[in-house]
Amino acid sequence: xxxxxxxxxxxxxxxxxxxxxxxxxxxxxxxxxxxxxxxxxxxxxxxxxxxxxxxxxxxxxxxxxxxxxxxxxxxxxxxxxxxxxxxxxxxxxxxxxxxxxxxxxxxxxxxxxxxxxxxxxxxxxxxxxxxxxxxxxxxxxxxxxxxxxxxxxxxxxxxxxxxxxxxxxxxxxxxxxxxxxxxxxxxxxxxxxxxxxxxxxxxxxxxxxxxxxxxxxxxxxxxxxxxxxxxxxxxxxxxxxxxxxxxxxxxxxxxxxxxxxxxxxxxxxxxxxxxxxxxxxxxxxxxxxxxxxxxxxxxxxxxxxxxxxxxxxxxxxxxxxxxxxxxxxxxxxxxxxxxxxxxxxxxxxxxxxxxxxxxxxxxxxxxxxxxxxxxxxxxxxxxxxxxxxxxxxxxxxxxxxxxxxxxxxxx
Amino acid sequence: xxxxxxxxxxxxxxxxxxxxxxxxxxxxxxxxxxxxxxxxxxxxxxxxxxxxxxxxxxxxxxxxxxxxxxxxxxxxxxxxxxxxxxxxxxxxxxxxxxxxxxxxxxxxxxxxxxxx
Numbered sequence: 276x277x278x279x280x281x282x283x284x285x286x287x288x289x290x291x292x293x294x295x296x297x298x299x300x301x302x303x304x305x306x307x308x309x310x311x312x313x314x315x316x317x318x319x320x321x322x323x324x325x326x327x328x329x330x331x332x333x334x335x336x337x338x339x340x341x342x343x344x345x346x347x348x349x350x351x352x353x354x355x356x357x358x359x360x361x362x363x364x365x366x367x368x369x370x371x372x373x374x375x376x377x378x379x380x381x382x383x384x385x386x387x388x389x390x391x392x393x394x395x396x397x398x399x400x401x402x403x404x405x406x407x408x409x410x411x412x413x414x415x416x417x418x419x420x421x422x423x424x425x426x427x428x429x430x431x432x433x434x435x436x437x438x439x440x441x442x443x444x445x446x447x448x449x450x451x452x453x454x455x456x457x458x459x460x461x462x463x464x465x466x467x468x469x470x471x472x473x474x475x476x477x478x479x480x481x482x483x484x485x486x487x488x489x490x491x492x493x494x495x496x497x498x499x500x501x502x503x504x505x506x507x508x509x510x511x512x513x514x515x516x517x518x519x520x521x522x523x524x525x526x527x528x529x530x531x532x533x534x535x536x537x538x539x540x541x542x543x544x545x546x547x548x549x550x551x552x553x554x555x556x557x558x559x560x561x562x563x564x565x566x567x568x569x570x571x572x573x574x575x576x577x578x579x580x581x582x583x584x585x586x587x588x589x590x591x592x593x594x595x596x597x598x599x600x601x602x603x604x605x606x607x608x609x610x611x612x613x614x615x616x617x618x619x620x621x622x623x624x625x626x627x628x629x630x631x632x633x634x635x636x637x638x639x640x641x642x643x644x645x646x647x648x649x650x651x652x653x654x655x656x657x658x659x660x661x662x663x664x665x666x667x668x669x670x671x672x673x674x675x676x677x678x679x680x681x682x683x684x685x686x
Numbered sequence: 687x688x689x690x691x692x693x694x695x696x697x698x699x700x701x702x703x704x705x706x707x708x709x710x711x712x713x714x715x716x717x718x719x720x721x722x723x724x725x726x727x728x729x730x731x732x733x734x735x736x737x738x739x740x741x742x743x744x745x746x747x748x749x750x751x752x753x754x755x756x757x758x759x760x761x762x763x764x765x766x767x768x769x770x771x772x773x774x775x776x777x778x779x780x781x782x783x784x785x786x787x788x789x790x791x792x793x794x795x796x797x798x799x800x801x802x
Contacts, residue, residue, distance in 0.1 A: 358688070358773030386774060433794050434688045436773035444775070 279315055282328045287402025288487065290333055292374035295381075295437060298340050299356040301427055305399070307339035308332070357381075358434040375400070376492045377437045379484075380448050383455040384435045391426040392455045393462070398423055400487075401480055411477040412462055445494055450563045452488070453500040456481045457567075460508050475515045482508045499560045502547050503567035509544035510574035513537040525673040529583040541578045548575055562601060569598040588618035605634040609644055621651050639668035643678060650685065659685050687770045689728065689795035690777045694788045695761040698735060701787075712785040719783040723769055730767035761789055768795075 276284075287308070294304035311332045325331040382396040394412065397403040403411075409419035429435070440448060460481035485505045488495045495501055517531035526532075548571055551559075559565050573594045580586040595611035598604075608627055616624035625648055628641070635641040646661035662682045669675040701709065720727060736755040743750045755762060771777045774792070781790050 384774075432796075433792075434690075434771070434774045436775045438773070438775065440775055444779070 278324050278328065279312070279319060282315075282332070283312060283402055284483075286329045286332065288378060288400040289375050289491075290329060290336065291399060291402070292378035293333065294336055294340065295357065295378060296359075296374055297337075298344075299359055299437070300340075301357060301399075301431060303340055303343055304336075307336040307343065310339050311335035355431050357431060358436040359438065373439055373492065376488065376495060377439055379452055379488055380439065381430060381435055381437050383448075383452040384430070385448070385451045386433060386435060387426055387429060389455055389458050391422055391429075392451070393459045394419060394423055395426045395430075396452075396455055396484065397459060397480060401484055403480060407476075411459075411480075439494075442494075446498065446560050449495060449498045450500050450561055452495075453485070453498075453504045453563060453567070456485050457504055457508070459484070460512075475512070478508070478512050478515070482512060499551060499564040500567060502551055503559075503564050503571055506544040506547035506551070507567050507571035507574060509540045509547070510571060510578055513540035513544070513578070519673070523673065525677045527677065528577065531583075533581065533583075536578070544571065545575060545578070548572065565601055566598065569594050569601065573598075586617070588614055592618045605631050606640075609635065609640060613644055613647070616648055616651060621648055624648055625652075637668070639665040639670075639674070639678070642668065646681070650681075655685055687772055689768060689770050689797075690774075691793050691795060692767040692769060692777065692781065692784075693763050693791040693793070694765045694767075694784070695791065696764050696788045697760065698762050698764075701764070712787065715783060715785045719767075719780065722783060723767075723780050726770050728768040728770055730765065732765040733763060736762045764788070 291304055291308050294308060295301055298304050314335055315328075315332060319325070379396065379400055382399045383392045387395065390412075394408050397408050397411075398405065405420050405423060406416045408423075409416040412419065414422075439445065460478050462477055482505065485501055485508070489498075489501055489505065490496070513536050514528075514531060516537070517533065517535040518526055520526050548568075551568060552572075559568065573591055576587060576591050576594070592611060592614035595607065595614045598607050599611050608631060612624040612627035615627060628645060628648070631641055642661045643665040646658045646665060649655075649658035649661055659682060662678055662685070666675055666678045666682070669678060701712070704712070739753075739755045741752045741754060741756045743752070769777060769780065771780070774794075777792050781792065784790065
């Protein structure tokens, strides 16, 4: 990575947050910062890298903003300004670090759809290019550009504030930020269709977002939803290299080469979990925090097992039971059935699948799990039929290949 | 300051079917809203039921009148407030004061500058 790319990754969000706060013009600030980076790409190779790259870029961007404002003043164009808290009604102390949090809260405001919020957050806070966001979310570049434009317009027209709300609202808003980050993460981790098994880049960006936010702001740093989410994402992301084999085929958890898991990330995730659960009951602020915590504890249990056969499925199925009680989600129920079967109680696992057709009838996962349970019960013919059904419904190339291998093994 | 229209939608007949006690509680919520938002309320009305509505559609110079509201939905607009606020979060905070029976839709108003 070149110095400029590194500066883009590290500083884009902070610089944009500063510019937006000063100009109150999202469009102008974004354009000016992008132009400053373009200038840097031309000048730095000739002139050398400045001592303080971020300050250089900020100065260049500010000049652009001033030029544009002067030009606009001549044309007397009226531009809608972002809603800013005035000093008189300031509800929170201000530090330079709050700028980034304001920008995150703006981009992940609950008045935007989670999909738009996720895209806008990647663009504004992390500086990910529109073409890359489009690729990561599996839509065309024009579609993504239009979605981003609509989201920016909504933010300005609806008067979404560039402000940090009071503590009672802030906890809720940080939960929205966590949801948006996890949406981006899952879009990278488990693509619903297409040839890629993992788009690790996007998953990595989502982790970077939460890490950046937590290291910049005390409220975010102490927020249980964000802590649990960061642990969860680190633990899941640590397996990325083992999830695919040399020929791009998906490798399921029991078959993964655990020496390829990223140990440093696992340790980091475990330490975060320890900080939440240390000394007994976890300090949780919301159902969302409990949800992420339980998912992280399940991932941690897998990480703890040196070999697949060492996995403590009884502990894991108990975490899934709690998660099922908490969320009532059919996907959780399905995963719980798998864990219960692994713990040795196949009849109980079958019972957990009852009634899932209504909500999960369109995904391949239900017949795939049923097939697995049938195979364990020694009902091979029924298992084959269920695997074939799953293959027919599966949109991901890698997962379909994994299912096909099961059929070949049985047949 | 931006003007916002707060549309109050609810199930029809819910207000009429409520007990006196419930209605008194909702009235108190509206009074609290009025006290807190104060002069930033620029207007607002409660609307009569949708059975009193007449829908006017004009297409290619022809006017067609029909009975009833323009949209068939489970919830109908029962009233509105027009308020002014510095940002959306302020309006959303105020909305917390209104009776829980409503689904609220908050829309910014567009300022049209006719002098330009």
